[in-house]
Amino acid sequence: MTTLLIQDQLHRPMRDLRISVTDRCNFRCSYCMPKELFGDDYAFLPGSELLTFDEIRRLTRLFVSLGVTKIRLTGGEPLLRRELPVLVQGISAMGGVEDMGLTTNGVLLGQQAEPLYAAGLRRLNVSLDALDPELFGKMNGRGLKSGIILQNIDHAVNTGFEVKVNMVVQRGVNESEIEPMARYFKEKRITLRFIEFMDVGNDNGWSFKKVVTKKEILERLQSSFEMEALGHSYFGEVAERYRYKDNGAEVGFITSVSESFCSSCTRARLSSDGKFYTCLFASSGLDLRALLRGGADDASLLKAIRAVWEQRSDRYSDERTEQTARSRTKIGMSYIGG
Numbered sequence: 001m002t003t004l005l006i007q008d009q010l011h012r013p014m015r016d017l018r019i020s021v022t023d024r025c026n027f028r029c030s031y032c033m034p035k036e037l038f039g040d041d042y043a044f045l046p047g048s049e050l051l052t053f054d055e056i057r058r059l060t061r062l063f064v065s066l067g068v069t070k071i072r073l074t075g076g077e078p079l080l081r082r083e084l085p086v087l088v089q090g091i092s093a094m095g096g097v098e099d100m101g102l103t104t105n106g107v108l109l110g111q112q113a114e115p116l117y118a119a120g121l122r123r124l125n126v127s128l129d130a131l132d133p134e135l136f137g138k139m140n141g142r143g144l145k146s147g148i149i150l151q152n153i154d155h156a157v158n159t160g161f162e163v164k165v166n167m168v169v170q171r172g173v174n175e176s177e178i179e180p181m182a183r184y185f186k187e188k189r190i191t192l193r194f195i196e197f198m199d200v201g202n203d204n205g206w207s208f209k210k211v212v213t214k215k216e217i218l219e220r221l222q223s224s225f226e227m228e229a230l231g232h233s234y235f236g237e238v239a240e241r242y243r244y245k246d247n248g249a250e251v252g253f254i255t256s257v258s259e260s261f262c263s264s265c266t267r268a269r270l271s272s273d274g275k276f277y278t279c280l281f282a283s284s285g286l287d288l289r290a291l292l293r294g295g296a297d298d299a300s301l302l303k304a305i306r307a308v309w310e311q312r313s314d315r316y317s318d319e320r321t322e323q324t325a326r327s328r329t330k331i332g333m334s335y336i337g338g
């Protein structure tokens with residue numbers, strides 16, 4: 001299939017596809033799946049509503065033919081999707097896919113790191129918000145202690161994966177973990193990325209006051225470590241990188257709130273039930289599953305995807321103010337694929 005490069009209204013190409021393979025999760029992080037949005041019973045999609053692997057592969061191939069080269073598997077918790085390595089193998093063997101990564105809470109990596117590696121996956125981003133076992137147990141809503149995630153990170157590294165760690169920092173919740181986390185992963189030479197707390201659901205407890213900005217975190221780190229700025233390594237990279245001068249380990253900052261990066265946003269998103277979203281904060285998406293299951297051929301699917309991207313003008317993080325925050329999306333990170 002030949003590649004056609006397309007651009008949106010702000011001249012941004014479509015380079016990345018973030019695929020949510022399930023909306024389910026074995027954690028209940030309040031910043032992501034607030035009770036107020038999900039209710040006590042956390043109703044998830046029935047299996048029949050999820051895209052099948054064949055459907056995901058077919059759509060991925062079409063996205064690749066429109067310029068996507070980078071795939072990220074996410075969720076919900078992607079390791080809960082049965083037989084995930086089968087999907088990984090299909091995508092890693094696909095022409096035009098230059099990079100594939102997976103974002104996970106790491107709980108199931110003990111069993112799954114090896115089959116995923118064998119299927120061709122090489123990069124893992126593991127979320128971990130605290131080293132302190134009690135605090136981590138509270139933050140994940142399930143009481144699971146941090147030790148198991150740390151063990152699984154070591155196991156993934158030993159399996160051969162390039163691993164990065166994601167930490168969402170919330171004032172008054174886990175800001176005391178900034179230095180311990182930095183020290184621990186510096187010694188391990190694993191890149192730790194600090195993520196500014198975002199307003200992603202109806203009520204995930206977000207307010208500007210709870211955001212610990214990159215500036216503040218960097219100042220705290222610089223009082224203990226000498227660091228040099230590396231910037232972004234390619235157009236559209238979400239994290240801004242810094243290096244410790246003494247041992248070459250890196251940290252990253254994902255500054256969606258204090259320094260938004262919409263002008264270089266090349267990310268398309270496919271939800272687990274097959275909706276195509278052009279922004280993490282979008283409130284509606286194109287129902288590709290309905291088109292697929294209605295018998296649409298490749299040409300009409302391509303036309304529909306292209307039309308949506310060419311109309312795209314999303315720049316939610318650039319436009320957000322305290323007042324507009326939380327009024328846009330009614331969906332939530334775990335569904336849309338964070």
Ligand SMILES: Nc1nc2c(ncn2[C@@H]2O[C@H](COP(=O)(O)OP(=O)(O)OP(=O)(O)O)[C@@H](O)[C@H]2O)c(=O)[nH]1
Pocket residue numbers: 072074101103125164166195237238239254256265267280317338
């Ligand atoms: N506001 C905003 N946040 C994003 C976007 N893409 C990713 N993030 C956030 O960045 C954090 C880290 O994302 P990851 O899933 O690790 O992916 P990544 O950082 O693109 O991965 P790499 O390819 O390893 O750089 C998550 O909290 C995401 O929700 C985006 O387009 N907009």
Ligand SMILES: C[S@@+](CC[C@H](N)C(=O)[O-])C[C@H]1O[C@@H](n2cnc3c(N)ncnc32)[C@H](O)[C@@H]1O
Pocket residue numbers: 025031032074075076077078103104105125126127166167168195196197198199200204333334337338
């Ligand atoms: C939605 S999760 C899905 C993948 C997997 N379950 C995990 O936790 O890594 C993807 C990323 O989004 C981040 N995230 C979720 N809610 C967030 C919020 N309100 N602000 C910033 N990042 C958030 C998580 O910390 C995680 O790194």
Ligand code: SF4
Pocket residue numbers: 025026027028029032033075076077105127333334
């Ligand atoms: S951040 Fe990841 S682990 Fe936490 S609730 Fe959301 S999907 Fe689950």
Ligand code: SF4
Pocket residue numbers: 261262265266267278279280281314315316317318
């Ligand atoms: S807010 Fe939307 S447009 Fe801006 S970087 Fe995030 S996903 Fe892209």
